[in-house]
């Protein structure tokens with residue numbers, strides 16, 4: 001029977017995202033922040049008036065928690081999540097699930113051995129427009145997908161990179177940002193099977209890329225392209241187009257994906273469906289209909305889903321294995337960029 005008590009949730013990693021999660025927990029009646037672990041800052045715990053631990057293992061030992069949210073740097077994701085699973089504490093693990101596909105494979109193995117649930121924080125999958133687009137595509141509303149095009153272009157403040165981990169391997173625009181978009185493309189358009197890529201660090205000059213372009217093929221034979229940069233002043237990308245996170249000002253003329261099928265095409269996130277009344281022919285005018293979507297935002301929907309996962313009322317919508325597959329695509333893109341060739345995702349999956 002579902003408990004009416006708020007779920008007591010700990011946060012591991014109290015930086016930008018950990019603090020954002022604390023805000024989401026406070027907004028929901030069924031959750032409350034119970035404790036924080038972060039080796040370098042006590043600010044969030046002090047602000048929230050909850051116990052603070054410098055080591056997450058101490059938090060797991062000392063506090064009786066219903067679950068934790070892990071939002072520490074990518075390099076610690078797998079070891080931290082495995083500690084939580086070993087302690088029997090359900091986890092919402094921020095994306096990327098790991099800093100590499102090999103590490104993600106360790107997480108998949110640990111999650112497979114454990115009866116404790118783990119949800120990976122690919123929050124965009126819980127967005128109402130994503131849910132509506134997936135339904136429409138699944139119902140054949142676009143016909144067969146032919147092509148998909150996407151952009152994630154924005155300018156991060158230089159101070160964002162004061163945190164050393166964001167300039168080092170394990171970060172970069174592909175693992176921090178494009179990972180979201182490639183995950184959604186898999187979710188909406190089917191598995192990506194091969195990829196070509198170019199990356200550049202010429203604007204910021206860090207070890208990791210600030211800009212990346214990819215061309216890929218899905219298992220059904222659709223082709224796609226995507227360009228991402230954290231060094232460009234531009235309106236096109238999920239964050240500016242969706243109003244999903246008020247941190248990023250909404251730009252109503254922005255968009256992030258165009259998905260083209262044999263029978264119709266979809267603008268995203270507007271969900272404008274372009275189609276011909278009668279037979280398709282480029283000399284005939286296209287009709288435009290906006291698809292309905294539910295109200296809500298992805299972080300709230302994700303947290304509500306996580307609450308159901310904690311209570312064992314739902315299975316995780318994004319498993320370690322699913323998220324690992326997204327990382328395999330990112331890794332294939334990184335190899336393709338380094339070697340200047342096409343990389344099959346199956347070759348990454350196969351080791």
Ligand SMILES: NC(=O)c1ccc[n+]([C@@H]2O[C@H](COP(=O)([O-])OP(=O)(O)OC[C@H]3O[C@@H](n4cnc5c(N)ncnc54)[C@H](O)[C@@H]3O)[C@@H](O)[C@H]2O)c1
Nearest residue numbers: 013014015016017018038040071072073074094095096163
């Ligand atoms: N879902 C999203 O859209 C989204 C958005 C931003 C960040 N993220 C993810 O959230 C994670 C954190 O990103 P951020 O931007 O908040 O970084 P951040 O640098 O602002 O915060 C990381 C925090 O982790 C702490 N930390 C370092 N080592 C730790 C350890 N071993 N155990 C616990 N805490 C430790 C740091 O002191 C810092 O407070 C990353 O994995 C990032 O990819 C996800």
